[in-house]
Amino acid sequence: xxxxxxxxxxxxxxxxxxxxxxxxxxxxxxxxxxxxxxxxxxxxxxxxxxxxxxxxxxxxxxxxxxxxxxxxxxxxxxxxxxxxxxxxxxxxxxxxxxxxxxxxxxxxxxxxxxxxxxxxxxxxxxxxxxxxxxxxxxxxxxxxxxxxxxxxxxxxxxxxxxxxxxxxxxxxxxxxxxxxxxxxxxxxxxxxxxxxxxxxxxxxxxxxxxxxxxxxxxxxxxxxxxxxxxxxxxxxxxxxxxxxxxxxxxxxxxxxxxxxxxxxxxxxxxxxxxxxxxxxxxxxxxxxxxxxxxxxxxxxxxxxxxxxxxxxxxxxxxxxxxxxxx
Numbered sequence: 001x002x003x004x005x006x007x008x009x010x011x012x013x014x015x016x017x018x019x020x021x022x023x024x025x026x027x028x029x030x031x032x033x034x035x036x037x038x039x040x041x042x043x044x045x046x047x048x049x050x051x052x053x054x055x056x057x058x059x060x061x062x063x064x065x066x067x068x069x070x071x072x073x074x075x076x077x078x079x080x081x082x083x084x085x086x087x088x089x090x091x092x093x094x095x096x097x098x099x100x101x102x103x104x105x106x107x108x109x110x111x112x113x114x115x116x117x118x119x120x121x122x123x124x125x126x127x128x129x130x131x132x133x134x135x136x137x138x139x140x141x142x143x144x145x146x147x148x149x150x151x152x153x154x155x156x157x158x159x160x161x162x163x164x165x166x167x168x169x170x171x172x173x174x175x176x177x178x179x180x181x182x183x184x185x186x187x188x189x190x191x192x193x194x195x196x197x198x199x200x201x202x203x204x205x206x207x208x209x210x211x212x213x214x215x216x217x218x219x220x221x222x223x224x225x226x227x228x229x230x231x232x233x234x235x236x237x238x239x240x241x242x243x244x245x246x247x248x249x250x251x252x253x254x255x256x257x258x259x260x261x262x263x264x265x266x267x268x269x270x271x272x273x274x275x276x277x278x279x280x281x282x283x284x285x286x287x288x289x290x291x292x293x294x295x296x297x298x299x300x301x302x303x304x305x306x307x308x309x310x311x312x313x314x315x316x317x318x319x320x321x322x323x324x325x326x
Contacts (some may be wrong), residue, residue, distance in 0.1 A: 002034055002078065002124055010038040010070050017124055019085055019117060028086065032125070033079040035068040041075025042220045045125050045188070046213065048080070048135040050102050050179060051094070052087025053198040057135025060193075060209035067210075075222045078125055084117070093140065093198070103175060105182035118179070126183045131160055132190035133216060134179050135209060137198050141294040145256035145287075146195035146208045147307075149174070151181070152235055156189030163219035164191060164212040167230045168289055168307055171237045197293070232319040236307040240284055244297040248272060250280065251295060254304060258288045259320055266304060269297075284308055287316065 007013045013036075016029035046064060048057030061081040068077060082088045084101050094100050099114040107118025126132065138144040147168040150161035161169050174181035174192070183190040193212060196205035217223040244250060252267040254260055260282045267280040280303065290305035297303065309316050 002032055002128060005034075007034045007036045007076075009036050011036055012065075012068060012070055017120065019120065020113065030080065030083065030085050030120070033065040033068075033077075033081075035065070035070050035073060035077040035079065037073030037075050037077075037222065038071050039074040041073070041222050042131065043076045043078065043129040044216070044220065044222065045078040045129040045132040045183075046080065046135070047083050047121070047125065047132065047179065049082035049088050050084050050134065051100075051136065051198075052082075052084045052089075053091060053093045053140070054135070054137040055199065055201050056137050056196045056205045056209065057193070058082055058088075059201050059206045060135055060213070063206065063210055064213055072224075073217075073222055075220070077222075078129055080121070080125060083121060091199075102179060103177045105177055105179045106186065118182075121179065122182065122186065126179075126186055126188050129188050131156070131216075131220065132180075132183050132188050133160075133164070133213065134183075134190060134192045136192055136194050137196045137205075138194065138290055140198050142290055142292050142302075143197045143256060144194045144290045144305075146193065146205060147289050148191050148212075149180070149194055150191040151184060152237075154184055154189060157184060157191060159219055160189060160216050161191045162233065162235075163215045163227065164193065165215045165228060165230050165233075166193070166208070166212065167233055168287060169233065169235045170239060170289070170307060171235055194290075232315055234287075234307075234309060234312040234316060236287075236309065238308045239286070239289070240306050240308065241302040242266070242280065242283060242304040242306060244269070244299055244301040244303055246278070247298050249295045250292075250297050250303060252280070252291055252304060254282075254288050254291070256288050256291060259286075259309075259316055260288060260306065261285045282306065285310075285313065
């Protein structure tokens with residue numbers, strides 16, 4: 001039951017939860033699509049749009065709603081393509097008062113706007129489910145390789161994090177006020193897909209997300225199918241941002257998915273007025289999982305996010321060598 005509405009087995013129903021009330025005294029809804037399978041099974045929530053400008057996740061959850069076949073499903077899917085409806089409508093990341101919704105979970109019914117939205121999501125969506133996947137993209141001006149973030153030390157999280165099927169799984173507990181961590185603490189093991197850029201619908205990211213959702217459904221026994229596993233997978237417990245050592249313009253030669261070695265030249269700094277250029281070197285060996293797209297930098301600006309690979313380096317090298325020869 002969601003929002004007091006019972007969805008019978010074998011049916012799909014769209015429910016409008018009252019998210020908040022706008023200044024002209026009109027309710028603002030948060031649409032939820034419930035896909036209730038014909039057979040009993042686990043309940044999985046899919047959330048996107050916690051940040052209103054992160055559109056790839058919106059498209060992934062939308063496509064799950066469109067393609068869902070309740071007659072072939074065991075259990076139920078609770079799909080929320082846009083959680084942060086005010087930010088989505090305003091085409092911004094945060095709520096109108098400037099707060100980051102993903103820093104207010106589990107929320108409070110009588111708190112500020114972000115806390116109230118978080119409380120509603122926890123009460124109506126998370127509390128009704130056994131597990132969850134939350135979809136995000138990189139921050140403004142950055143791009144992320146599709147990768148899962150998960151607390152791999154939590155028994156219920158690990159199987160779905162690995163099953164999703166990204167080549168890189170980054171172990172992080174998550175911010176203590178994020179949906180991922182709050183839902184996991186509440187008994188619904190939850191992972192995050194970080195993928196692509198804000199303000200864009202990227203077909204490759206959407207395809208990767210749909211494949212991952214399918215893999216998790218198979219892992220949970222919600223659909224009968226074969227998993228599509230990646231050619232290799234590494235769990236990363238340590239990552240580092242390469243930061244600018246000087247101001248000016250930078251140009252990266254490394255891209256998401258590249259393997260770089262400590263000391264490699266991965267880009268250059270330049271003076272916008274035609275002065276000399278200087279190299280940017282990688283401080284460690286790792287896989288590039290994120291890059292900045294804005295070439296203007298100040299000292300300390302994040303340029304490139306590296307997932308350190310140590311014990312798994314040989315595995316990554318073997319895969320990349322095979323791919324290079326193909």
